[in-house]
Amino acid sequence: MSDVAFDILPLVFFTTADVPRDDDLFYRCLMCGGVIPSVPDDNIGCTCGNIFIDKDTWRLIVVDLSKLQVIRMRPAGGLDAA
Secondary structure, three states: OOOEEEEEOOHHHOHHHHOOOOEEEEEEEEOOOOOEEEOOOOOEEEOOOOOEOOOOOOOEEEEOOEEEEEEEEEOOOOOOOO
């Protein structure tokens, strides 16, 4: 995943209900640097526990929203496109 490029979405969240999710969106934890998909196949969380997604209930749990960054995966060829 090291050659994958991401764009940071400049968003501010007041609750986890405000946080978008989509197939090309990922959540980056600014505490541990973990990156997890916003629409995971299974329950998943970052290594420090700040971000966790309960897939069974489609619930996003974030301890510190100020340490959550939403990033979008660039389409293939996005770096070379003019």
